[in-house]
Amino acid sequence: MVQRRPILSPAVGMLFLLPALGFVLVFLVFPSLWVLQISLTNQTLTGEAALRPQFVGLANFQALFDFENWMIRGYFGNALRNAVFFVIGSALIGQAGLGLAIAWAFHRRRGLLREALYTLVILAWIIPDVVVAFMWVAYLDRDQGTLNAILSTLRLGRVDWLIDHPLLSIIIFNTWRGTAFSMLLFSSALATLPPSYLEAAAVAGASAWQAFRDIILPSIRSHIITDLVLITLWTFNTFTPYLITGGGPTFRSEVVSIYTFRIAFQHFEFGRGAAVAVVMMVINLILALIYLSTLRREAVAR
Amino acid sequence: MKRVIGSAFSWITVLVLLIAACAPAATPTPTPTAAPPPTPAPSPTPAPSPTPAPVEITITCRCVKGGVNAALVQWLTETVIPTFEKQMAAKGTPVKVRLVEFGGSDEELKAQYALDLKAGKGHDVMAFDGFWTAEFVAGGLIKPLEEIVGPEVNQWEGWAQIPGTVQALLMYQGKRYGIPTGTDVRVIWYRKDLFKKAGLPENWQPTSWEDIFAAARQIKKALPDVIPMQVNAGTNMGEATTMQGFYPVLLSAGSFIFDWDQNKWIVRSPAMLDALNFYKRVYIDEKLGDARIQLIKGGREQSFAGFRDGKIAMLWEGDWFWRSVLNPATKSEWAIPNRDEVVGWARIPAREPGKGFRGQDFVTISGGTGFILNPNTKHPKEAWAFLSFMFSKEMLMEFQKIEPRIRARSDVPVTGDPVMTELVKLLPLTTVRPMLPVYPKVSQAAQLATERVVSGEMTPEQAMEAYAKEVTDLVGRENILDLMPR
Numbered sequence: 001m002v003q004r005r006p007i008l009s010p011a012v013g014m015l016f017l018l019p020a021l022g023f024v025l026v027f028l029v030f031p032s033l034w035v036l037q038i039s040l041t042n043q044t045l046t047g048e049a050a051l052r053p054q055f056v057g058l059a060n061f062q063a064l065f066d067f068e069n070w071m072i073r074g075y076f077g078n079a080l081r082n083a084v085f086f087v088i089g090s091a092l093i094g095q096a097g098l099g100l101a102i103a104w105a106f107h108r109r110r111g112l113l114r115e116a117l118y119t120l121v122i123l124a125w126i127i128p129d130v131v132v133a134f135m136w137v138a139y140l141d142r143d144q145g146t147l148n149a150i151l152s153t154l155r156l157g158r159v160d161w162l163i164d165h166p167l168l169s170i171i172i173f174n175t176w177r178g179t180a181f182s183m184l185l186f187s188s189a190l191a192t193l194p195p196s197y198l199e200a201a202a203v204a205g206a207s208a209w210q211a212f213r214d215i216i217l218p219s220i221r222s223h224i225i226t227d228l229v230l231i232t233l234w235t236f237n238t239f240t241p242y243l244i245t246g247g248g249p250t251f252r253s254e255v256v257s258i259y260t261f262r263i264a265f266q267h268f269e270f271g272r273g274a275a276v277a278v279v280m281m282v283i284n285l286i287l288a289l290i291y292l293s294t295l296r297r298e299a300v301a302r
Numbered sequence: 303m304k305r306v307i308g309s310a311f312s313w314i315t316v317l318v319l320l321i322a323a324c325a326p327a328a329t330p331t332p333t334p335t336a337a338p339p340p341t342p343a344p345s346p347t348p349a350p351s352p353t354p355a356p357v358e359i360t361i362t363c364r365c366v367k368g369g370v371n372a373a374l375v376q377w378l379t380e381t382v383i384p385t386f387e388k389q390m391a392a393k394g395t396p397v398k399v400r401l402v403e404f405g406g407s408d409e410e411l412k413a414q415y416a417l418d419l420k421a422g423k424g425h426d427v428m429a430f431d432g433f434w435t436a437e438f439v440a441g442g443l444i445k446p447l448e449e450i451v452g453p454e455v456n457q458w459e460g461w462a463q464i465p466g467t468v469q470a471l472l473m474y475q476g477k478r479y480g481i482p483t484g485t486d487v488r489v490i491w492y493r494k495d496l497f498k499k500a501g502l503p504e505n506w507q508p509t510s511w512e513d514i515f516a517a518a519r520q521i522k523k524a525l526p527d528v529i530p531m532q533v534n535a536g537t538n539m540g541e542a543t544t545m546q547g548f549y550p551v552l553l554s555a556g557s558f559i560f561d562w563d564q565n566k567w568i569v570r571s572p573a574m575l576d577a578l579n580f581y582k583r584v585y586i587d588e589k590l591g592d593a594r595i596q597l598i599k600g601g602r603e604q605s606f607a608g609f610r611d612g613k614i615a616m617l618w619e620g621d622w623f624w625r626s627v628l629n630p631a632t633k634s635e636w637a638i639p640n641r642d643e644v645v646g647w648a649r650i651p652a653r654e655p656g657k658g659f660r661g662q663d664f665v666t667i668s669g670g671t672g673f674i675l676n677p678n679t680k681h682p683k684e685a686w687a688f689l690s691f692m693f694s695k696e697m698l699m700e701f702q703k704i705e706p707r708i709r710a711r712s713d714v715p716v717t718g719d720p721v722m723t724e725l726v727k728l729l730p731l732t733t734v735r736p737m738l739p740v741y742p743k744v745s746q747a748a749q750l751a752t753e754r755v756v757s758g759e760m761t762p763e764q765a766m767e768a769y770a771k772e773v774t775d776l777v778g779r780e781n782i783l784d785l786m787p788r
Contacts, residue, residue: 045416047739050441072768073759074750142594163594248538249597250757265413267743 032281038274045268053271060275073251076276079259083236086171086255091235094175096227099182104212107190118183125180133243136173137162140244162245166253170241177240182227189223190216222298229291233284256280356396357681359688361673363429366405373632373705374429375403378692381700386691390684397684409540419443422678426685430480430674432471433541433735433742439474440739445677446477451686458690463711471670474737480674481693482710486620487666487728488550489647490514496615497646500524508651509663511554511580514616518590521615529592531616532605535581535752536596541742543596543749545669545735546619552577553665553733554652557785559748560736567744567777569770571785576653578755578762585756593756606636618650620669621725625707632705647721649728659733668732672710740776747772 008016039060043053070077102121106114124132139146140161148158161169193216201211217224239257241247247254247262254262260280264273361378365371383399390397402425404411412434418424420443438444447455455478461469464482472480494504500521508514518530534547552558557573560566568574585593595601595608606627608614617623628645630637638644650665652658658665673692679685691697698714706719708726716722735741751769754760760768774782 044441045420046437046441046443046742048440050420050443069771073754160594163597246538246599248599249536250753250759265417266409267746268413268416 035274035277038270039278041271043270043274045270047268049271050268056271060272061279063272064275064279074254076256076259076279078251079254079256082167082251082253083255083257085167086174086241087232087235089168089171090174090178091231092228094171095178095182095231095235096224098175098179099184099227100186100224102179102183103186103190104216106187108195121180121183124176125178129240130243132177133240136169136244140169163249166245166249170244170253170255173244174235174238174241178231178234182231185223185227186220189220193219222295225291225295225298229288229295232287232291236284236287237280256283354394354396356391356398357684358398358400359427359679359681359685360400360402360425361427361429361688362402362404362425363673364404364406364408364411365401365429366403368633369405369635371626372634373626373629373701375401376632377697377701377704382692382697385697386688389691390687395684397681397688399688407540408542416441416443419676419678424676424678426676426679426681427689428674428676430472430672431541432482432670432672433737433745435472435474435479436737437739437742439479443677444479444674446479447675447686448478450675450677450679451682455686455690460690460693460695460711463695463713465710465712468670468710470737472672472674480672481689482670482672484707484709485668485670485729486622486708487668487725487732488546488618488620488650489666489725489728490616490618490650491609491623492616492646492648493609493612493614493644494646495644496521496525496528496612500615504646506646507648509655510651511653513651515583515588515590518584518616519588522588522590525615528612529595529608529614530590531584531618532591532595532608532614533581533584533618534596534602534605535585535593535749535756536601537746537749537753538597538599539602540749541745542602543752544745545667548577548748548752549667549735550618550650550665551580553659553667554650555580556653556657556659558659558733559744561783562736564783566781566783567773568785569773569782570766572787573785574766574769575762575786578751578765581752581755582762586758593758596756597753603636610636610638621707621722624721624725625705625719629705642721647725649731662731664728664731666728666732668729668734670710743776744773747776 006013040055040057041053042049042056042059044050064076066075067077069075071081072078102117106117127135138144142148142158142160142163145161147161152158159165197215197219198211201215206214237257239261241253241255242258242261245253247258256276257280260273260276263269263276363371363374365374365378367375367379378401383401386399387397404414406414408431411429412431415424415428415430415434416438419438435444460481468482468485469478471482471485472478490508492506497506497517498504501524502517502520506517508517514531521528521530533551534543536543539547549558552573555573555576557568557571559568561568584591585596595604598604605614605617606623609617610628619627624641624645624647626632627634627636628638628641630639630641652663652665655663673689675682675685675689693711695711695713698709698711702709702714702717706716706722708716708722708729716726735745747769750772751765754765754768755762770782770784
């Protein structure tokens with residue numbers, strides 16, 4: 001290895017980093033610590049505890065993990081369970097699965113169909129949240145909804161999507177909404193694959209599934225991991241489902257982000273809301289560490 | 303070297319991910335919300351003019367031109383504001399008043415207020431629901447009028463005209479926080495045309511729950527496309543669920559959520575179980591109402607539209623529904639042009655005669671809204687001048703022409719609306735909500751109890767148990783009453 005002299009001395013390097021670190025401290029680290037501090041109090045926005053919040057230790061966390069009522073709708077366990085289904089359904093199976101399927105199906109193909117499909121998928125990704133939410137409410141409405149109009153034309157009957165299948169509705173919505181990212185990432189990953197790999201496999205008589213399993217998957221593994229990290233985090237934290245179901249009916253589509261909002265901004269209980277936010281941070285951190293250690297092991301194995 | 307870089311890189315990645323994860327979660331810090339600071343109006347000429355540049359104050363309410371509370375917008379923008387501005391200009395102290403319409407729900411408005419006030423912002427004059435007062439005062443968000451403006455507020459001629467019980471709507475611990483617009487009552491509104499079609503009397507007055515069920519069943523049989531009855535339930539409708547639905551049902555079953563003699567919260571009682579069973583009968587057992595309207599976002603608006611279109615035969619609502627929502631003179635989107643012919647009303651009967659709250663045959667409950675001053679106002683004198691002008695006899699008489707109602711001032715009679723004149727007579731039967739800071743949270747627990755029953759998630763027994771637990775957690779074991787026989 002050739003010894004290279006760094007252009008900047010470490011001290012000067014730090015100097016250049018300072019402004020960025022300052023921003024991170026003021027806008028991210030400080031608010032996070034503040035949230036941690038609020039989570040140990042009974043601080044509210046209205047009522048007596050607003051003026052004189054008291055230190056309550058870990059009581060807010062104990063209330064969250066009150067296992068006696070844990071899974072009753074409206075409690076934290078229910079929100080966590082919904083969030084897990086939502087992440088698995090819409091992020092892992094929906095966005096990553098569908099994104100990979102589309103990318104693979106159109107790998108090394110050109111033509112109108114591909115362009116049209118890619119344009120539509122990306123369009124779903126770039127429209128603002130509120131507009132998209134209105135579209136989906138209009139699409140899924142029992143009486144005037146487009147989907148039910150189609151279904152009843154096909155004589156398949158009407159379904160009350162938002163009331164009878166609220167969690168499924170937001171899973172389908174979020175899949176539709178976010179597939180573009182995974183699709184684009186996987187498309188570009190596949191584009192880096194030398195054509196000779198697949199040609200050799202074809203000559204050797206490998207089936208399409210074998211080629212996918214033994215050539216494609218191993219080659220884009222690190223892309224898949226990166227994709228999963230990012231979309232899991234995004235999906236876990238997204239708030240857009242609130243605009244479609246409001247978390248209801250009876251909290252059946254209440255994911256953790258909506259639960260936080262309800263506690264902090266509808267019930268005005270900042271202390272408990274902050275406690276949920278801290279739990280969310282920890283969950284996010286754990287997810288990130290799991291994925292990153294996998295990524296590290298990948299890199300070492302290679 | 304490479305190894306070190308790789309490691310450092312991955313740690314930075316962890317940091318970035320952690321930060322990315324924190325960012326959306328870190329929002330519970332109150333942020334100043336959309337409340338444009340009062341901007342000084344541009345003076346037309348830069349040269350010093352004889353009159354000073356007008357002071358601008360803002361007023362806000364849940365009101366939209368042609369939408370919710372349309373009459374209020376009409377009254378403010380066409381009468382009160384122009385007259386006030388003219389008067390002030392004539393006195394040589396010009397003031398400009400701007401109305402900021404809020405189109406969301408009452409609960410959203412309340413959240414907006416709480417955040418605005420906490421951040422030291424907000425509009426100068428704010429429409430305010432009386433039952434928020436205790437909670438906001440305890441949180442240090444609003445201040446008594448005399449503290450904001452000065453002792454002269456107590457000299458206002460209007461106080462002598464507003465009965466103490468009505469002033470109490472916007473009072474807490476003996477201090478006045480605003481001027482109440484008026485009070486209200488709840489009844490059962492029904493469509494006379496649908497009743498006639500179903501073979502029911504057009505002048506209908508049930509005297510028991512069974513009378514209500516009998517009428518609803520007959521409508522269901524005769525008019526299968528019509529929803530016989532909606533009684534508000536569920537958390538989406540917020541306070542409308544408890545005020546228009548749960549409390550009237552509970553009072554007609556003979557009890558209330560609060561015991562006024564012992565100052566304790568009643569968490570379990572046979573009447574509460576009966577009330578929840580009433581909901582179960584309406585929405586689950588007999589399907590006389592559509593539970594969906596109670597569970598979906600925007601359900602209350604759907605119930606208004608259903609009643610307007612003759613798709614709902616009976617709706618439990620306050621007199622606001624008659625004088626504002628359905629009122630053809632207000633140009634509201636739910637107005638019924640021939641309201642006076644097709645809409646009837648009935649007093650809410652006790653479960654059985656004499657079995658209602660305090661042994662009454664009929665029950666109702668009252669609340670009231672009004673306007674308060676923002677303690678953060680930069681122009682307290684002007685804001686008070688405007689607020690007291692709004693509630694002058696002269697201005698309220700103008701309001702009565704558009705929307706006759708029970709006004710706070712006794713020198714402003716209900717005019718030109720026989721229905722409102724009759725509804726005033728229900729006031730001796732009425733009760734009110736406890737003015738305590740914790741009340742809104744107890745109300746949320748009650749809303750949730752009705753939602754659990756009408757969605758079929760819980761039985762009435764389970765919902766009452768869950769309610770008892772939640773309210774006990776809120777108010778403490780020493781402040782509850784359990785009236786269930788053991």
